[in-house]
Amino acid sequence: MDKVIENHREDISDAMVWSLFKGGNDQSLNTLLLRYFRPLLHYGSRFSKDRSLVEDVIQDLFLGFLEKRSHLGDPVSVKNYLFKCLRNNLIRAMKEHAVHVELPEKDELFVDFENIEKFLIGLDESAELALKMSRFFSFLTKRQKEVLFLRYYENLDNDEIAEIMGISKQSVSNLLLKSVNVLRENWVFILLLFLHKSLLFS
Amino acid sequence: MLFLLIVARNRQYFDFMNKYENFKSIDFVNDPAFRDWIFNSRPEALLFWTSLCEKYPSLITEMEVAKLFLLNIADGHPVASNDYIDKFSTKILLKHQQNTEWQPAEPSPFWRRYSISTFSMAASVLLILGFAWFFLAKNKVTSVSSLENLKLTGLRQFIKKVNDSGVAQTISLYDGSRVTLQPHSSLSYPAVFEGKTRVVRLEGEAFFDVARNPEKPFLVHFNKLVVKVLGTSFTIRSFDSEEKVQVTVKTGKVSVFDNEELTKTSNEPNPTLNGIVLTANQEIYYKKDQKQFEKSLIANPVIVDQTVQEKDFIFEETPLIEVFRKFEKAYGIPIIVDENQVQNCTLTASMAEEPLPEKLNLMCKAIHASYEMIDGQIVMNVRSCKR
Numbered sequence: 057m058d059k060v061i062e063n064h065r066e067d068i069s070d071a072m073v074w075s076l077f078k079g080g081n082d083q084s085l086n087t088l089l090l091r092y093f094r095p096l097l098h099y100g101s102r103f104s105k106d107r108s109l110v111e112d113v114i115q116d117l118f119l120g121f122l123e124k125r126s127h128l129g130d131p132v133s134v135k136n137y138l139f140k141c142l143r144n145n146l147i148r149a150m151k152e153h154a155v156h157v158e159l160p161e162k163d164e165l166f167v168d169f170e171n172i173e174k175f176l177i178g179l180d181e182s183a184e185l186a187l188k189m190s191r192f193f194s195f196l197t198k199r200q201k202e203v204l205f206l207r208y209y210e211n212l213d214n215d216e217i218a219e220i221m222g223i224s225k226q227s228v229s230n231l232l233l234k235s236v237n238v239l240r241e242n243w244v245f246i247l248l249l250f251l252h253k254s255l256l257f258s
Numbered sequence: 259m260l261f262l263l264i265v266a267r268n269r270q271y272f273d274f275m276n277k278y279e280n281f282k283s284i285d286f287v288n289d290p291a292f293r294d295w296i297f298n299s300r301p302e303a304l305l306f307w308t309s310l311c312e313k314y315p316s317l318i319t320e321m322e323v324a325k326l327f328l329l330n331i332a333d334g335h336p337v338a339s340n341d342y343i344d345k346f347s348t349k350i351l352l353k354h355q356q357n358t359e360w361q362p363a364e365p366s367p368f369w370r371r372y373s374i375s376t377f378s379m380a381a382s383v384l385l386i387l388g389f390a391w392f393f394l395a396k397n398k399v400t401s402v403s404s405l406e407n408l409k410l411t412g413l414r415q416f417i418k419k420v421n422d423s424g425v426a427q428t429i430s431l432y433d434g435s436r437v438t439l440q441p442h443s444s445l446s447y448p449a450v451f452e453g454k455t456r457v458v459r460l461e462g463e464a465f466f467d468v469a470r471n472p473e474k475p476f477l478v479h480f481n482k483l484v485v486k487v488l489g490t491s492f493t494i495r496s497f498d499s500e501e502k503v504q505v506t507v508k509t510g511k512v513s514v515f516d517n518e519e520l521t522k523t524s525n526e527p528n529p530t531l532n533g534i535v536l537t538a539n540q541e542i543y544y545k546k547d548q549k550q551f552e553k554s555l556i557a558n559p560v561i562v563d564q565t566v567q568e569k570d571f572i573f574e575e576t577p578l579i580e581v582f583r584k585f586e587k588a589y590g591i592p593i594i595v596d597e598n599q600v601q602n603c604t605l606t607a608s609m610a611e612e613p614l615p616e617k618l619n620l621m622c623k624a625i626h627a628s629y630e631m632i633d634g635q636i637v638m639n640v641r642s643c644k645r
Contacts, residue, residue, distance in 0.1 A: 083428065086347040093343045097336040107336060115350055122354040189326040193333075204331045208293060239284040239327060 070134035077121070078128050085118065092135060095210070096142050102202050103146050109153065113146045136212070140220045196235060203231040275310055281317060286324035296328045341434050341469075348430040352449040355417060416459075420444040431458070434469035435476065442497075463495040465508075479517065483544060486533070487512045506541040509562055514542060514551070538562040538590035540634040553634040555591060559614045562590040568610040571617065578603040578625065582638065589614060595638040603640065 077084040100110035131137035295303040443462020460480040470489025480496040490510025515533040539559035566588040578600040627640040
């Protein structure tokens with residue numbers, strides 16, 4: 057069996073690798089990590105910028121899997137399962153380590169659009185669009201950024217996101233809608249106005 | 259026909275573009291193809307998106323906004339090489355091994371007793387103390403050494419992996435090296451390489467692909483011999499049941515020593531060892547009874563220089579000395595030749611897929627020469643090529 061996944065061939069499904077792992081194949085751990093270490097690290101960095109902490113949690117996660125490998129279930133999506141476990145363990149670890157952890161935020165809490173407009177108008181006209189966008193993101197809550205990441209970077213649907221984050225599907229679409237509306241609503245218009253002006257004058 | 263096909267494809271291409279004509283930034287964000295381009299920066303997608311911009315210049319700002327939005331979502335890409343991930347998974351496996359080997363004793367029902375009654379707790383404390391005293395008094399010496407053992411067993415403990423199965427097994431070591439262990443063979447290695455060297459012990463046959471680290475030589479002990487490398491790949495075959503020991507080098511350079519000699523000289527500051535250096539495509543046999551090394555070329559040497567291609571073995575009026583250098587470079591095998599003998603010789607020949615011995619035979623026929631393989635090297639004997 058070792059030979060089969062020796063080269064981490066992509067045509068071997070996650071489910072297959074997972075069942076090899078459950079069956080005691082050590083090489084499959086390597087395959088799983090080659091596939092998902094980077095995505096997990098990336099997702100984990102949503103919660104903590106302390107990379108070593110995230111790596112520790114990933115390590116403990118897989119150590120836990122090894123310990124109970126024969127009793128593991130068969131998740132529909134291995135990736136989503138790993139994401140969910142990482143999320144839970146990481147949040148727990150951050151609480152334990154007493155690392156400054158943001159308390160669960162209210163879903164309703166969001167940027168005050170009026171303030172944003174003021175903020176944008178107050179900006180130097182020559183300020184770049186990129187700066188404005190990153191400023192806008194600094195207004196978003198961690199949960200909003202997390203939903204955006206899972207939806208648009210990881211291409212997950214609302215059901216999957218709800219499952220990973222342990223919230224209702226409705227909350228997911230609320231969070232998404234509010235964050236994305238920003239592109240539809242007025243402030244983008246203002247933003248673009250600035251852009252054209254600055255282009256004109258540059 | 260081909261032309262028609264291209265036209266058809268292009269039309270499709272532009273029909274597809276129409277879809278984007280009235281797109282706003284939010285639509286681009288929601289478009290999987292656009293996201294794929296932004297996040298995975300595929301070069302083949304670039305053409306499409308730039309031609310879209312050319313066709314509908316008004317989309318540029320919308321795309322720009324969408325791109326910035328998406329880049330803020332991805333926010334930072336943690337970098338981790340495959341090598342790093344390999345080490346990471348090895349570390350997890352080793353930790354797991356240690357956890358299972360050193361299972362902590364079952365938690366004692368100490369607490370439960372405490373909650374039931376202080377009296378029984380006191381009794382159990384007395385009992386434990388009594389046992390402890392008894393144990394310590396009786397095994398004072400052994401208890402100290404076992405404590406030290408415990409400290410040592412942490413990470414430096416050697417793990418012995420035995421391959422009882424019928425197929426080769428690959429072991430990843432802590433430093434990123436990989437060992438392919440053949441059936442009926444075993445490898446002992448520490449969970450973590452500490453100190454100035456990386457030491458493992460082999461019984462049987464294995465292929466080593468050693469991660470390069472000039473500061474920490476990699477030593478393989480086997481059957482009274484030691485192979486020392488900095489980073490290379492090679493095979494060792496050393497079964498107790500066989501008379502000979504064989505070391506074959508695939509890439510790089512390895513030195514083979516007699517273990518006795520290595521330990522004898524280990525206290526000297528600059529030991530000069532009577533080891534044998536092997537390079538790619540060479541192998542040695544060590545006859546156990548005679549304690550003698552015998553160096554030779556492997557039966558079918560392979561090209562070790564990745565920059566050399568098959569077409570490089572096509573020669574047209576090429577000076578012979580250049581031909582030899584090409585062979586040396588490609589196969590990593592020294593060719594010994596008297597340069598005066600071949601000064602004005604040239605070679606015109608086309609060789610590609612033939613194995614090295616056949617290439618040499620072909621060449622020898624063309625220039626009326628002969629060759630010998632001595633001590634892992636090729637010695638050319640060119641009689642005369644002057645016309």
